[in-house]
Amino acid sequence: MSTLTTPSPRAVDLRARRLPGYAPIGIAAAALALAAAAVYGGGIGGPVLVVVLGAVLYLAGLYAASNAVEGRRAARNRTWSALIHSAFVLAVLPLASVVWTLVSKGAERLDGNFFGTSMNNIGARDPNGGAYHAIVGTLEQVGIATLITVPLGILCAIYVVEYGRGRFAFAIRFFVDVMTGIPSIVSGLFVLAFWVLIVSPVFNDGRPGFSGFAAALALSVLMLPTIVRSTEEMLRLVPAPLREGAYALGVPKWKTILRVVLPTALPGIVTGVMLAIARAAGETAPVLLVAGGGAAINLNPFENNQSSLALFVYQQAGDASRYAPARAWTAALTLVALVLILTVAAKLLARRNQLSR
Amino acid sequence: MGDTPPRSADAGTGASRVITDHARPAGASARPAEDVPTSRTPGGGALGGGGGLPRRRAFGAERAFRGLTLAAGTAVLVVIVAIAVFLVAKAVPALRANTVSFWTFEGWFPNDPEPRFGIGALAFGTVLSAVLALLVAVPVALGIALYLSHYAPRRLGNALGFLIDLLAAVPSVVFGLWGRDYFSGPVADLSAWLNRYFGWLPLFGGDGPYGASMLLGALVLAIMVLPIITSLSREVFRQTPTANEEAALALGATRWEMIRTAVLPYGRPGVIAAVMLGLGRALGETIALALTLGITFNISFNIIDNGGNTIAANIANAFGEANDTGRGALIASGLMLFAITLIVNITARAIIHRRREFTESAA
Secondary structure (H helix, E strand, O other): OOOOOOHHHHOOOOOOOOOOOOHHHHHHHHHHHHHHHHHHOOOOOOHHHHHHOOOOOOOHHHHHHHHHOOOHHHHHHHHHHHHHHHHHHHHHHHHHHHHHHHHHHHHHHOOOHHHHOOOOOOOOOOOOOOHHHHHHHHHHHHHHHHHHHHHHHHHHHHHHHHOOOHHHHHHHHHHHHHHHOOOOOHHHHHHHHHHHHHHHHHOOOOOOOOOOHHHHHHHHHHHHHHHOOOHHHHHHHOOHHHHHHHHHHOOOHHEEEEHHHHHHHHHHHHHHHHHHHHHOOOHHHHHHHHHHHOOOOOOOOOOOOOOOHHHHHHHOOOOOOHHHHHHHHHHHHHHHHHHHHHHHHHHHHHHHOOOOO | OOOOHHHHHHHHHHHHHHHHHHHHHHHHHOOOOHHHHHHHHHHHOOOOOOOOOOOOOOOOOOHHHHHHHHHHHHHHHHHHHHHHHHHHHHHHHHHHHHOOOOOOOOOOEEOOOOOOOOOHHHHHHHHHHHHHHHHHHHHHHHHHHHHHHHHHHHHHHHHHHHHHHHHHHHHHHHHHHHHHHHHOOOHHHHHHHHHHHOOHHHOOOOOOOOEEEHHHHHHHHHHHHHHHHHHHHHHHHOOHHHHHHHHHHOOOOOOHHHHHHHHHHHHHHHHHHHHHHHHHHHHOOOOOHHHHOOOOOOOOOOEEEEEOOHHHHHHHHHHOOOOOOHHHHHHHHHHHHHHHHHHHHHHHHHHHHHHHHHHHHHO
């Protein structure tokens, strides 16, 4: 601690066991200076390369200095510690950039017109136009998907936790796990093949019909495993004495589940449902395949094309109009706000849930 | 570190909560006395009195409820099977109509009078982009996970972990938009630089234009799977038994040695599973890649020239102008994707499952 050093490890005659606190800073400065000299001297790059090369030199220098002073084990410890910290910085940069771009570009069209109008009759030269139809579509599709999935998912979880025994229950659990990993585009293709191309022509004069309901079906396929998994975990956390108490009072099993187990696990189940909704609201691919997208407001989810916020972002991103990017970014901001509000609310709810881990 | 006390504290509150919650069901359980007969009447006729144990329930509510849950459970299996069946049913006619080899042809012209399409280049692009993304994302994600679980102050670690979970929820279309509108610039510069100094490597050969390349797609993908791998591995690292960590430290291990000897071996199966799940997500990612890749149909290891394509991105891009055969062809490619992700996911789940048994038997 009390040893005298200069920043450069070469010039140091150290006998102490630890590097002084300012040594890493000195090594960093030296590494950056060396990197700058090399990069600009050789003319091989810009400031980014200086930082990258500087980081590499810093790690090497730190290892060398620490190795010389403190020994190999401490040197490794320091180097890995520095690497782990730099991994963190490396990851924060792009994520911060995403957030910054989103907010700065998304604020451009954040006005009443955007939320009050659709893209109907908006040509390439019209600066306005909005996402009202897309917001309606997202809400309806996600709403219907939730109505389908929540009862199904909770009942499935009840079966797995309360009734299921042996191979069959194991198979269900396993395939719910596997289903979690189904790509969203595959679920879109499934509903395309099953609903749009085979079932919908039956009541659509023989023509395949895109609809918001088809998108809701595709979203349900994606939401189902998430809801089953989270409900399952919550049901398992309900203490056994609670169930046993109900049984001892003569309450039948089904009523115990409905009146005792489910209410106890409810906050956790709601959290899982909200996370599933948030994930479904952000899906683009299935909506693209089976709802078709549309420029006009379509309040009826069972007939004709419908858009959604995520699909709106994708379509505007591919639009040639010079006003399209601004619309895409504002819609993206709206979508992220919607998804994040749901997620944060779900996580806060989970934190208040007394059953949670 | 110190994970156990809050957990046991939670368990305590859970237990006390049990009592308070119990009041309601207990009150409710008084009701069956008047409830049960009415619910039993349709099945078992008038029992009257109702003092005895409820015996007759061959068609009672219990059966019905159990049947309902069983049906819901079966629905999951039905959906999985239905996905495979319907995809195959729609894919087969298109594959029959294909006039070239589905496996080797590099191109996608299913809408022609003589349909020609092949999965080779797409499958190659899918695997290449996912592998590149994981090569970038996994070391960084593990670094962050270790930072959050073992280096950062506890409060900061929790707050940042929460933030990472939020990032996992950001829709992929947003990352795609960011990659195309903003990130392609820096990546084009990087590509030009790589080409200038490392052009002798086949990876960085070619002569531009740069930007909408495999590199951009893979980097965007890496940023997207980063939060998933991070939050899963962080969870695993935090579950390392404190006793193991303290034993390592007490024997004089440095922090890194403690991590290497106690945390990493314990977390390895969990980390492998997290990586596999990230791989599954990367393989199936659609919109972000549809927005960032320059769509071409050739098998090339050059990752910086404009180009690259994946199965999922091709579906999103080609769906608009697909006719009947075109849709069938896209469904056939989707079936391939389904098969690939299914294999990856089943492997991941098998690993997780083995680990679960291992930890349970160890505990």
